[in-house]
Amino acid sequence: MSSIPSAKGIDSTLALLRNPYEFIPDTCRDLEGDLFETRILFQKTICMTGAAAAEVFYSEDGLVRAGSMPKRIQRTLLGEKGIQGLDGEAHRHRKRMFMSLMASERIEALENTTRDLLDRYARDWQAAEKVVLYDEVREILTRAACAWSGVPLPEAEVETRTAQMTALFQDAGAVGWKHWGARLARHRAERWTAGIIERLRDGSLQTGQESAAHVVATWRDLNGELLTSKVAAVELLNVVRPIVAVSAFIAQAAHALHRHPEWRQKLKDDEGQLEPFVQEVRRLYPFFPAVAARVKSDFEWRGYRFSKGYRVLLDLYGTNTDARSWDAPQEFRPERFHDREVTPYDFIPQGGGDQHRNHRCPGEWIAISQMKAFCSFFVNAIDYEVPDQDLDLETEELPPMPKSRFIMRNVRRRQ
Numbered sequence: 001m002s003s004i005p006s007a008k009g010i011d012s013t014l015a016l017l018r019n020p021y022e023f024i025p026d027t028c029r030d031l032e033g034d035l036f037e038t039r040i041l042f043q044k045t046i047c048m049t050g051a052a053a054a055e056v057f058y059s060e061d062g063l064v065r066a067g068s069m070p071k072r073i074q075r076t077l078l079g080e081k082g083i084q085g086l087d088g089e090a091h092r093h094r095k096r097m098f099m100s101l102m103a104s105e106r107i108e109a110l111e112n113t114t115r116d117l118l119d120r121y122a123r124d125w126q127a128a129e130k131v132v133l134y135d136e137v138r139e140i141l142t143r144a145a146c147a148w149s150g151v152p153l154p155e156a157e158v159e160t161r162t163a164q165m166t167a168l169f170q171d172a173g174a175v176g177w178k179h180w181g182a183r184l185a186r187h188r189a190e191r192w193t194a195g196i197i198e199r200l201r202d203g204s205l206q207t208g209q210e211s212a213a214h215v216v217a218t219w220r221d222l223n224g225e226l227l228t229s230k231v232a233a234v235e236l237l238n239v240v241r242p243i244v245a246v247s248a249f250i251a252q253a254a255h256a257l258h259r260h261p262e263w264r265q266k267l268k269d270d271e272g273q274l275e276p277f278v279q280e281v282r283r284l285y286p287f288f289p290a291v292a293a294r295v296k297s298d299f300e301w302r303g304y305r306f307s308k309g310y311r312v313l314l315d316l317y318g319t320n321t322d323a324r325s326w327d328a329p330q331e332f333r334p335e336r337f338h339d340r341e342v343t344p345y346d347f348i349p350q351g352g353g354d355q356h357r358n359h360r361c362p363g364e365w366i367a368i369s370q371m372k373a374f375c376s377f378f379v380n381a382i383d384y385e386v387p388d389q390d391l392d393l394e395t396e397e398l399p400p401m402p403k404s405r406f407i408m409r410n411v412r413r414r415q
């Protein structure tokens with residue numbers, strides 16, 4: 001058995017923080033392989049990239065999620081004791097709860113809610129001197145996510161809840177005061193959703209049976225017990241927060257439309273082009289750099305030993321832009337999706353494998369439908385100007401947003 005190649009230096013935490021999307025693929029390329037060993041946050045870690053690595057990451061029984069996430073990510077982005085840290089039957093059972101929310105008519109209902117909100121917001125955009133798109137979309141999606149999930153959102157709370165949801169996904173990986181802000185946001189947001197769960201359970205609040213809040217409040221775990229209100233609060237946020245996070249993909253899609261204006265006409269002429277366009281945005285624009293697991297029992301892959309206790313990081317962005325799977329991987333070419341079937345392992349912006357059995361994101365269809373709805377609105381329903389601004393992606397942020405947050409001017413409804 002060979003030993004896994006090692007990265008330079010004793011600990012790679014800083015190198016990863018400095019270069020979250022390139023560190024794993026670049027190091028793999030330097031070492032001429034799919035994996036290497038290092039320490040991250042002082043822990044022995046195996047970093048892997050590419051479709052073959054994704055396949056072993058999602059199919060190897062020796063890999064588990066319990067104890068794989070750094071505490072700082074649990075205390076901000078994910079919360080504690082939610083689905084992300086479950087394994088085996090407990091995970092599959094909880095996953096059924098999330099998958100039960102993803103029927104196509106429910107995804108369409110969310111899309112319709114967003115379209116109505118877009119109509120309303122666009123009226124104000126016409127009168128505004130400028131529109132900071134990312135901020136507007138975050139607010140629209142907070143309203144849509146709450147309405148769809150059966151979470152009451154009084155008008156006076158829209159701004160606060162939007163800021164809290166944003167802090168959870170945008171400042172989770174930050175250091176210093178932003179990180180502490182995200183922890184405070186998690187604390188307040190969980191108190192909020194726990195209150196909703198408790199009110200649904202004691203009957204003082206009612207919501208549709210199909211709504212996420214109702215499903216989570218009444219879900220029974222494998223032992224037949226209701227989730228504790230703390231865990232239910234985390235799981236309800238596992239629906240609302242990521243719907244708001246789709247705003248990042250939407251700002252990135254607006255950026256892509258601006259940088260590749262020939263696609264405006266193509267999307268206008270043919271609705272069928274919307275899907276390849278948003279898939280290419282999800283492939284090429286960085287979002288979450290990697291996902292983590294832990295080796296529960298020793299196993300071997302390609303002659304390398306994965307020893308018990310190691311953390312394993314699978315590179316998402318590098319896999320989506322791996323030249324072994326994708327021609328001209330850094331070029332924005334939506335047409336590549338016309339005749340290319342993706343596999344569960346080579347296109348993994350929201351994780352890989354199978355949604356039911358693995359930890360793959362259950363919200364991919366929501367992300368795609370929301371992105372399509374917004375792109376269709378940008379090309380068919382409004383005209384706008386994009387004034388001079390700094391559209392470079394802010395690489396110090398996760399996910400990297402256009403520095404200006406994408407400003408539009410002179411928005412006009414078409415009709």
Ligand code: HEM
Pocket residue numbers: 083084085095098238239240242243245246247249287288291292349350351352358359360361362363364366367
């Ligand atoms: C899991 C990304 C939208 C709910 C994940 C994972 C990633 C991801 C990378 C982890 C996969 C893994 O651990 O193997 C994203 C991105 C989104 C998005 C980039 C778009 C902005 C959504 C939406 C929802 C959602 C809209 C729900 C409405 C979840 C849940 C999990 C998850 C519950 C945990 C699944 C599990 O552990 O089995 N997502 N997601 N996500 N996502 Fe998403």
